Amino acid sequence: MEPVLAVEHLSKKIGARTIVNDVSFHVNPGEIFGFLGPNGAGKTTTIRMLVGLIKPTSGSVSIGGYNLQTHFLEAIKQVGCIVENPELYPYLTGRENLEHFARMMQDVDANRIDEVVQLVELDKRIDETVKTYSLGMRQRLGIAQALLGNPQLLILDEPTNGLDPAGIRELRAFIRKLAQEQSISIFISSHILYEIQLLCDRVAIISQGKVLKTAPVAQLVGEESKVEWSLQPLSAAIHQLTDLPYIRNVEQLGKERVMVHMPVEKIAETNQLLLSSDIQVNAIRPMNQTLEDIFLEMTGGEGIG
Amino acid sequence: MAKLVYNELLKMFRKKRFLVVVLILAVLIPIFTYAQYITVQNTVKQIGTSDWKAILQQQIVDRENQLTSSRVPDEWKKWTRLTIAQEKYYLKNNINPTAPGAPTFVRKFVEEAVALFLPLIVVILAADLVSSEYANGTIKVLLTRPVPRWKVLLSKYLALILSISLMMLITGLLSYLLSGIIFGYKGWDLPVLTGFIQQGNQLITSQVHLVPQWKYIILSFGLAWFSALAVGTISFMVSVLVRNTATSMGVMLAAVISGSLLSQLAPTWQSLRYFVFINLRLTDYLAGKPVLISGMSLPFSLAMLSIWSIIAIIIAFVVFSKRDVLN
Numbered sequence: 001m002e003p004v005l006a007v008e009h010l011s012k013k014i015g016a017r018t019i020v021n022d023v024s025f026h027v028n029p030g031e032i033f034g035f036l037g038p039n040g041a042g043k044t045t046t047i048r049m050l051v052g053l054i055k056p057t058s059g060s061v062s063i064g065g066y067n068l069q070t071h072f073l074e075a076i077k078q079v080g081c082i083v084e085n086p087e088l089y090p091y092l093t094g095r096e097n098l099e100h101f102a103r104m105m106q107d108v109d110a111n112r113i114d115e116v117v118q119l120v121e122l123d124k125r126i127d128e129t130v131k132t133y134s135l136g137m138r139q140r141l142g143i144a145q146a147l148l149g150n151p152q153l154l155i156l157d158e159p160t161n162g163l164d165p166a167g168i169r170e171l172r173a174f175i176r177k178l179a180q181e182q183s184i185s186i187f188i189s190s191h192i193l194y195e196i197q198l199l200c201d202r203v204a205i206i207s208q209g210k211v212l213k214t215a216p217v218a219q220l221v222g223e224e225s226k227v228e229w230s231l232q233p234l235s236a237a238i239h240q241l242t243d244l245p246y247i248r249n250v251e252q253l254g255k256e257r258v259m260v261h262m263p264v265e266k267i268a269e270t271n272q273l274l275l276s277s278d279i280q281v282n283a284i285r286p287m288n289q290t291l292e293d294i295f296l297e298m299t300g301g302e303g304i305g
Numbered sequence: 306m307a308k309l310v311y312n313e314l315l316k317m318f319r320k321k322r323f324l325v326v327v328l329i330l331a332v333l334i335p336i337f338t339y340a341q342y343i344t345v346q347n348t349v350k351q352i353g354t355s356d357w358k359a360i361l362q363q364q365i366v367d368r369e370n371q372l373t374s375s376r377v378p379d380e381w382k383k384w385t386r387l388t389i390a391q392e393k394y395y396l397k398n399n400i401n402p403t404a405p406g407a408p409t410f411v412r413k414f415v416e417e418a419v420a421l422f423l424p425l426i427v428v429i430l431a432a433d434l435v436s437s438e439y440a441n442g443t444i445k446v447l448l449t450r451p452v453p454r455w456k457v458l459l460s461k462y463l464a465l466i467l468s469i470s471l472m473m474l475i476t477g478l479l480s481y482l483l484s485g486i487i488f489g490y491k492g493w494d495l496p497v498l499t500g501f502i503q504q505g506n507q508l509i510t511s512q513v514h515l516v517p518q519w520k521y522i523i524l525s526f527g528l529a530w531f532s533a534l535a536v537g538t539i540s541f542m543v544s545v546l547v548r549n550t551a552t553s554m555g556v557m558l559a560a561v562i563s564g565s566l567l568s569q570l571a572p573t574w575q576s577l578r579y580f581v582f583i584n585l586r587l588t589d590y591l592a593g594k595p596v597l598i599s600g601m602s603l604p605f606s607l608a609m610l611s612i613w614s615i616i617a618i619i620i621a622f623v624v625f626s627k628r629d630v631l632n
Contacts, residue, residue, distance in 0.1 A: 044544065048629075048631075051449045052448070052449065053445060053448060053449065053629065054629040054630065054631070055629060072453070073451045073452075073453065074451075076449060076450070078452040083445045083446075083449070085442060087441055087442035088443065088446070089316060089319075090441075091320055091443070092316070093313075096315070096319075100316075101310050103308040103311065103312055103449060104308075104309065104312070104447075104451070104452050106451070149451075200518060293436055
């Protein structure tokens with residue numbers, strides 16, 4: 001299956017600073033792809049390179065098989081995007097804004113405009129000027145604008161910024177609906193891990209301009225977990241645990257408790273091993289690890305948000 | 306392309322830029338009209354009689370006497386003969402030259418407006434054409450459409466040319482309609498002197514002839530339009546470069562006003578003529594007004610305006626299509 005978006009060794013230097021450093025990832029058809037990183041990690045710069053607002057220093061971006069640098073028009077035709085805030089003309093009405101951008105594309109007629117307006121449920125207010133809209137409505141109008149040209153790929157930069165919890169939930173449901181019903185691939189950047197975890201199929205984690213890891217969210221969250229053991233005698237047990245290849249970060253918590261990082265499916269095996277070495281196992285408590293833990297671990301505790 | 310230009314014009318109208326311009330004109334033109342009216346009244350008072358026919362008759366006789374004098378140089382004689390022809394036309398057609406009607410006001414208005422007033426209005430139209438898209442952030446939506454950047458910019462430039470032309474038309478119409486309320490709407494055929502050539506410090510009058518006022522007005526408006534386009538083009542470049550509407554307007558106002566001031570303050574500083582905004586008063590060449598800085602002529606000024614405009618448009622296009630959108 002050919003990826004909708006292929007990013008290869010993308011880098012951007014401004015002056016002496018490397019803002020994006022050798023970033024590569026693929027987004028597959030119909031997939032919701034998360035792009036996770038703290039503020040200032042290079043997310044926005046990367047997104048701007050994906051849509052041709054910034055020229056990369058090196059590397060390439062292909063959308064639907066077209067190279068963005070050499071075939072800009074063919075590539076960008078397949079993309080709808082909101083870069084940062086949904087910026088539209090406040091002095092025009094919602095419909096005029098959509099008509100304005102429709103005139104910049106081929107094959108977008110009045111019917112299509114009505115269609116996207118229905119889709120984002122703005123039909124009641126579409127003929128009012130945008131300056132009277134709430135942020136949530138602007139966000140939806142922004143999405144309507146991005147959907148006008150029937151894109152294969154939707155790029156959303158921090159789409160939940162500034163929305164209230166109800167608005168965020170609504171947006172999340174809407175994005176899922178888009179991916180399922182219209183089979184659009186969606187690329188979402190966020191610094192909120194929880195959001196990505198709820199919404200995305202796969203995620204790339206970026207920090208200081210570099211992609212640290214790209215993996216399915218389920219795998220990232222599920223593959224390793226924190227497990228708390230209550231063991232006696234503890235020193236012998238710690239010795240034993242440290243020797244196991246799949247156990248990391250052994251951390252003594254109290255007189256008889258220890259916290260380790262390990263795959264959940266190895267718990268039974270480890271238990272047996274400990275018992276056979278005459279170590280008393282009093283309790284095993286697997287902690288459900290979130291993307292947040294993984295993220296903090298990878299970035300070495302760098303602040304989020 | 307037509308669709309893109311339509312987009313730009315739509316935004317310009319909906320931003321109420323045009324309304325502002327029309328309002329400024331609608332307020333200022335009556336003031337100028339009134340000022341002109343007061344001047345006419347004063348002239349009548351000074352002469353002490355309101356019988357303008359008698360005065361004109363007397364003037365013609367005076368001039369004819371001058372012609373018989375041998376001390377008057379030949380060039381002057383030609384000028385005098387033309388002036389007599391002009392005054393005889395007034396008498397024959399029953400036109401009072403001191404209160405000559407709306408077309409004359411239109412002609413004088415554009416002659417005065419070309420150096421400062423029209424450029425300021427053009428700056429209002431042009432200064433935020435590109436910078437406002439950056440300020441709003443809408444540039445990011447605009448440049449992620451399947452349209453090459455140069456086309457986006459070209460559509461803006463064409464919209465600017467159209468709106469400047471429309472603005473000139475509105476200026477002409479408003480000044481005619483509003484001043485006509487006081488001066489009357491007649492006078493299109495009035496003969497006007499033109500064809501002056503400046504050479505060194507001398508005004509050469511050998512080419513001077515009379516043209517009907519309507520022809521003269523068309524010529525003036527053509528020249529004023531050219532000036533306005535040059536101001537618009539340079540303003541457009543500034544708008545591309547600075548990304549902030551207030552800065553862009555400030556820079557342009559400073560440049561236009563200093564151009565207007567410098568030509569009066571430092572007429573001996575010859576290199577000034579290479580500064581674009583010194584060359585805006587194209588209609589002065591038509592009217593034969595003395596040129597302040599020597600070495601300036603109609604072709605020179607036209608060339609200066611063209612060169613500056615071409616450089617500005619090249620810079621605007623290169624910068625706009627290469628630059629990273631970072632804000």
